[in-house]
Amino acid sequence: METILTSTTCQLTPFPSPSSSSSSSSLPLRFSSSIAPALRDTRKKAVAASAVLRRPANPAVPLRVRANSQAAPASAEAAKAAGVPGEMKAWVYGEYGGVDVLKFDPKVSVPDVKEDQVLIKVAAAALNPVDAKRRQGKFKATDSPLPTVPGYDVAGVVVKVGSQVKELKEGDEVYGNINEKALEGPKQFGSFAEYTAVEEKLLALKPKNIDFVQAAGLPLAIETAYEGLERTGFSAGKSILVLGGAGGVGSLVIQLAKHVFGASRVAATSSTGKLEFLKSLGADLAIDYTKENFEDLPEKFDVVYDAVGQCDRAVKVIKEGGIVVALTGAVVPPGFRFVVSSNGEVLKKLNPYIESGKVKPIVDPKGLFPFSQVTEAFSYIETNRASGKVVIHPIP
Ligand SMILES: NC(=O)c1ccc[n+]([C@@H]2O[C@H](COP(=O)([O-])OP(=O)(O)OC[C@H]3O[C@@H](n4cnc5c(N)ncnc54)[C@H](OP(=O)(O)O)[C@@H]3O)[C@@H](O)[C@H]2O)c1
Numbered sequence: 001m002e003t004i005l006t007s008t009t010c011q012l013t014p015f016p017s018p019s020s021s022s023s024s025s026s027l028p029l030r031f032s033s034s035i036a037p038a039l040r041d042t043r044k045k046a047v048a049a050s051a052v053l054r055r056p057a058n059p060a061v062p063l064r065v066r067a068n069s070q071a072a073p074a075s076a077e078a079a080k081a082a083g084v085p086g087e088m089k090a091w092v093y094g095e096y097g098g099v100d101v102l103k104f105d106p107k108v109s110v111p112d113v114k115e116d117q118v119l120i121k122v123a124a125a126a127l128n129p130v131d132a133k134r135r136q137g138k139f140k141a142t143d144s145p146l147p148t149v150p151g152y153d154v155a156g157v158v159v160k161v162g163s164q165v166k167e168l169k170e171g172d173e174v175y176g177n178i179n180e181k182a183l184e185g186p187k188q189f190g191s192f193a194e195y196t197a198v199e200e201k202l203l204a205l206k207p208k209n210i211d212f213v214q215a216a217g218l219p220l221a222i223e224t225a226y227e228g229l230e231r232t233g234f235s236a237g238k239s240i241l242v243l244g245g246a247g248g249v250g251s252l253v254i255q256l257a258k259h260v261f262g263a264s265r266v267a268a269t270s271s272t273g274k275l276e277f278l279k280s281l282g283a284d285l286a287i288d289y290t291k292e293n294f295e296d297l298p299e300k301f302d303v304v305y306d307a308v309g310q311c312d313r314a315v316k317v318i319k320e321g322g323i324v325v326a327l328t329g330a331v332v333p334p335g336f337r338f339v340v341s342s343n344g345e346v347l348k349k350l351n352p353y354i355e356s357g358k359v360k361p362i363v364d365p366k367g368l369f370p371f372s373q374v375t376e377a378f379s380y381i382e383t384n385r386a387s388g389k390v391v392i393h394p395i396p
Contacts, residue, residue, distance in 0.1 A: 362388025
């Protein structure tokens with residue numbers, strides 16, 4: 001048994017490596033929402049002139065995201081001294097809605113770096129369903145004020161460090177989920193930009209054996225997979241059914257349950273074409289949800305990890321004393337819901353499993369989009385058919 005996790009709470013539990021070996025950065029932003037026709041024309045010309053970002057289906061409009069006027073001069077000077085420009089290319093939305101609210105803006109202020117933060121030159125950024133739901137306004141009650149540069153997941157290079165940063169230094173290759181609380185005031189300056197500012201505690205050094213694209217796809221999904229398993233008290237020898245095994249979270253739940261926690265048996269659901277994929281991740285039983293109901297199986301499970309929203313059905317297939325963790329949809333006892341917290345310590349603990357190849361980052365073969373196609377990337381993840389992760393790369 002390579003790993004044993006026994007915690008019954010969401011606290012991190014140290015475990016041996018396989019080789020045996022808040023605060024939001026939301027700034028008081030000033031947002032000019034007036035989209036004057038003359039400015040729009042100017043912007044269209046500027047974008048048309050750009051060989052890098054040409055997106056005729058959704059021409060950029062002059063949205064402006066600015067750091068507050070008091071902080072801006074000092075920030076601009078410091079950034080210049082560090083070789084960081086004062087402005088950057090970013091995707092922005094100033095109102096909630098469909099993918100058409102997303103606008104490319106080549107002149108967004110580079111965010112200030114607080115004392116506990118680092119500034120990352122973004123190499124790759126990944127999408128999560130929360131990016132789409134947030135943009136649709138589903139979390140507006142607890143969202144930070146608009147406008148928003150979306151994006152939770154990032155991989156890139158540290159280009160500047162705050163005064164209280166202890167371990168990271170310029171040049172470090174890092175990855176992480178930039179929002180400590182996914183739904184409570186997530187940052188206005190997200191990762192779909194050239195630069196993003198992130199608390200050191202939310203980051204880890206990028207595993208050496210994976211590239212930025214692979215790393216960008218991991219943080220929020222693997223933190224969710226890990227935290228959910230921890231919260232169920234999952235441990236070696238237990239069985240688990242993963243609903244939505246082919247998705248960003250589910251594909252990591254299968255791998256963590258099997259290869260990190262030491263599950264005795266892993267079952268998972270997907271559509272017909274993804275059954276072999278589930279098995280390749282470590283599933284002992286791959287269930288085609290288009291052909292059979294998992295409730296009809298003769299076996300029961302210690303844990304059901306529901307990444308689909310089927311808690312009402314999931315509670316029928318747990319053993320006595322079993323538990324269901326439901327990421328989305330209505331919750332039926334003894335199911336429970338949690339909202340993921342970003343935590344660099346989780347990434348650091350799991351890095352050895354990634355470096356040993358026991359846990360593999362999965363990027364959807366159709367899910368790599370250049371920075372100019374962030375809108376298309378959103379549309380793709382919103383099909384609810386992605387396998388593994390949808391990633392934005394390259395970023396200029
Ligand atoms: N509470 C939290 O903290 C938290 C954190 C992360 C995610 N979430 C939520 O959890 C859900 C999953 O997130 P994700 O990142 O894994 O999404 P995702 O990557 O977009 O999931 C897409 C996958 O879902 C599968 N799927 C869709 N319907 C299915 C069904 N009826 N049965 C089995 N599989 C099905 C699809 O496989 P097929 O093509 O084979 O159908 C596809 O591979 C989302 O609603 C997300 O918002 C919540």
